[in-house]
Amino acid sequence: EYSAPLRFQLADFAPRDNFVWVDRCYKMAQLWAPELALSTDWCVSQGQLGGQQIVQHVDKTTWKGKTAFKDTVIDMARYKGNVDTLKIVDxxxxxxxxxxxxxxxxxxxxxxxxxxxxxxxxxxxxxxxxxxxxxxxxxxxxxxx
Incomplete structure (x- = not known):
């Protein structure tokens, strides 16, 4: 059964919904970390589509990180831009x-x-x-x- 790519599923999140996304860096970097846009390494992204997002490069075989969701101001223009970018086909x-x-x-x-x-x-x-x-x-x- 076909499942939509994670970025398409994430595009359905509400502006304040918290997320953690673990994937190849290039899949999330076009949005939030342009310096990793061509990297096939692993990255972890977390945040809210209408608030702040953080992308961390997984640079070790055993990597430890922490989730931290801050109360951020929701920016609806940022949210719309993120959703539009997430929906771009490959x-x-x-x-x-x-x-x-x-x-x-x-x-x-x-x-x-x-x-x-x-x-x-x-x-x-x-x-x-x-x-x-x-x-x-x-x-x-x-x-x-």
Missing amino acids: NDIRYKADSFIFNVAGAPEEVKQFSGISRPESWGRWSNAQLGDEVKIEYKHPLPK
Whole structure:
């Protein structure tokens, strides 16, 4: 049975609902830790969608952390922005890089759209005949000749 990605489920949380999210860093970093946006390491995020969020990089085999939910001011504009970003489908995610990084979701900022490529796996992606007859990558601007 298919289950929606965690970020889609998190998008259904109310502004003040507390959450703890353990996942690959790139899945949460586009929201709250841009410096980890291309990392396939583990991260822990906690907070409230309408309040403060914290992302911690799991940098040890045995990692210990504590949850701490503070009473923060709820910002509805922040909440809406977080929910909108959480609902972006993988193929519409863009990151800063000079080439495709096939083991994270999305594509470099220079890519307008792409199709025929599978979801990310730890080792990369593959062309997927169920998604299209070919892999197609359309850039925002023509490639240099």
